[in-house]
Amino acid sequence: MAIEISEKTIKHEFIERISQLSGQDIFKCFQCGTCGGACPMSGEMEILPRRIMRMLQLGMEDRISESETGWVCASCHTCSVNCPRGIDLARVMEAVRLLILRKNINKVEPSGLPAETIRDLPQIALVSGFRKMTS
Ligand code: SF4
Ligand code: SF4
Incomplete structure (x- = not known):
């Protein structure tokens, strides 16, 4: 199913909070996929880390919150040490989880x-x- 992206669907506050919590510039990601290739948990992820990063750039809060990817992430930092753009993706995944938990969702x-x-x-x-x- 095609997902419609428009100025209305982009949640800018979500992007800012992820950036603040993680301390990472998510717009440095150019979707090379190195993170997912190195990730030991990618076989269990319905959405690969590269796509999560793109969805974050597009402020797709609802879709990301529904995804199990952040919870499957083992916080191993393999992606972070391999990212050619120096993005600490493990911290981004942590920020995604924190924002969900802050809604009192266990x-x-x-x-x-x-x-x-x-x-x-x-x-x-x-x-x-x-x-x-x-x-
Ligand atoms: S390795 Fe870095 S630049 Fe490449 S897709 Fe992953 S987060 Fe983005
Ligand atoms: S920190 Fe998470 S996303 Fe990154 S390589 Fe490890 S399991 Fe995969």
């Missing part, structure tokens, strides 16, 4: 986890997962 509900999951997972994995995915 991506994991601790009380909803099965008892066997809580029993079997290392505590450090649970804690880091909650820190990443709960508001």
